[in-house]
Amino acid sequence: MKYKLGDFVRFVDEKMEGYVTRIIDEQMIGVTGDDDFEIPVLASKVTTVHGFEAGQSETKQPSANQKSADIPTQDKGVYLGVVNDAKAGSVVHFYLVNDTSYQLLTTLTTEKQQQIRGEYAGIIAPKKAVKIYSGQLADLQLWPKFKFQVLFYNAGSMSVNSPLVVEEKFNAKDFSGAKKQILLLDQQGWLIQLDEPELIIDAQKLKESFFKPAEEKLAVAKPQREVDLHIEKLRDDHQFLSSTEMLNIQMDHFRTALDAAIVHQYPDIVFIHGVGNGVLKHEIHKALSRNNRIQTFMDAHKDKFGYGATKVILK
Structure with a gap:
């Protein structure tokens, strides 16, 4: 396999080009074009575009008077x-x-x-x-x-x-x-x-935390019975986020709501993910299939959501 993630390639038999966004196996790669759709293709059916190299923007060093504000200069670093x-x-x-x-x-x-x-x-x-x-x-x-x-x-x-x-x-x-x-x-x-200082645990404070009154402990808020995962419902700045960032935010919100539903012993909960390209729905179903607290899940209220929502039945 001569290609790496981020390589810019052109299809041999079609007028198409894009970036390598997945290495599927020794023969197959995934190429994403301007439309943001990933196409699986044989590595032998694409060729590297001359003059482009993945990760061209390599390391840039700060100027002599520029200090690392985010990375302190010290033995560790x-x-x-x-x-x-x-x-x-x-x-x-x-x-x-x-x-x-x-x-x-x-x-x-x-x-x-x-x-x-x-x-x-x-x-x-x-x-x-x-x-x-x-x-x-x-x-x-x-x-x-x-x-x-x-x-x-x-x-x-x-x-x-x-x-x-x-x-x-x-x-x-x-x-x-x-x-x-x-x-x-x-x-x-x-x-x-990677070289962060070793965590020192205060045993006395840890012991005291176990005996805090119930009102001092963090309560888990009850989620809605129908949780809308559309990114515009979760973030006001969604237009500035990449598709990967949006997916991570949606999946984090999904996991938080699902955990809260389990804590509050809901019999079921609905996640509205939309249809789109199916990536969010796929990731949700994959996570649900691995959770032993889930009895089953299915498309929810097709007359209301079509195929854009999943109903989860909890044990």
């Missing part, structure tokens, strides 16, 4: 920066961001279905960022487990940092927050610190 592809918005690129004064000897391996694969190995200079992986954000639940291994090196008389080993299986909550400006990339994206 190893981050994973995740940014959308400039052209294929459904694709995200992972950058290892080094805001330390050390050279980082870095490897990334992934594990999926007990298959381990080497993805990246190299040396990342201080105040630099290097792209190490790409993925389809809509397939987040299918991503492998990531294992980062980092050695710190500096020829000067600095303290010696212990090797860093981080294993991470990402989920939706890692990308549910607002994006921030990643200065070493000069792009908006999600920033995840």
Whole structure:
């Protein structure tokens, strides 16, 4: 497979072109054009457009008088920066961001279905960022487990940092927050610190929290019996969101409402997702099929919603 996520390709037999937004298998890829529809196609039926290279907007360094407002300069400062592809918005690129004064000897391996694969190995200079992986954000639940291994090196008389080993299986909550400006990339994206300080748990405070009066504990609000997931009902700024961001917001709202319905022992609940291209409905049905608190689900009130709503029967 010679293509990578984000590559710009042209169809051999048709007047069509687009960006690689999915690697289906060794022979098949998914290509998304200007209409935002992804088309599965044999890799042999497309060709790379000359002069375009995925991820052209590589690392930009801040000017000498520019300070990292979002990434503090200190011994610690190893981050994973995740940014959308400039052209294929459904694709995200992972950058290892080094805001330390050390050279980082870095490897990334992934594990999926007990298959381990080497993805990246190299040396990342201080105040630099290097792209190490790409993925389809809509397939987040299918991503492998990531294992980062980092050695710190500096020829000067600095303290010696212990090797860093981080294993991470990402989920939706890692990308549910607002994006921030990643200065070493000069792009908006999600920033995840890999060498964050060890969490120290105050045992006494933890014990006290178990014995808080009921009125001090956070109550779970009752959801509506019909939950409208249309993005314009959830966000006023939806016109500025990518399709992937909208899907994540809709799925988060769906999960919150479903969990609340379970807590309040609803017999059933309806989710209005619309028809559209069917992606939201597919993701909802996939999540419902894996939830052991669900008895069954079906199209809801076809006379009222057509095929744009799903009724969920709870156990």
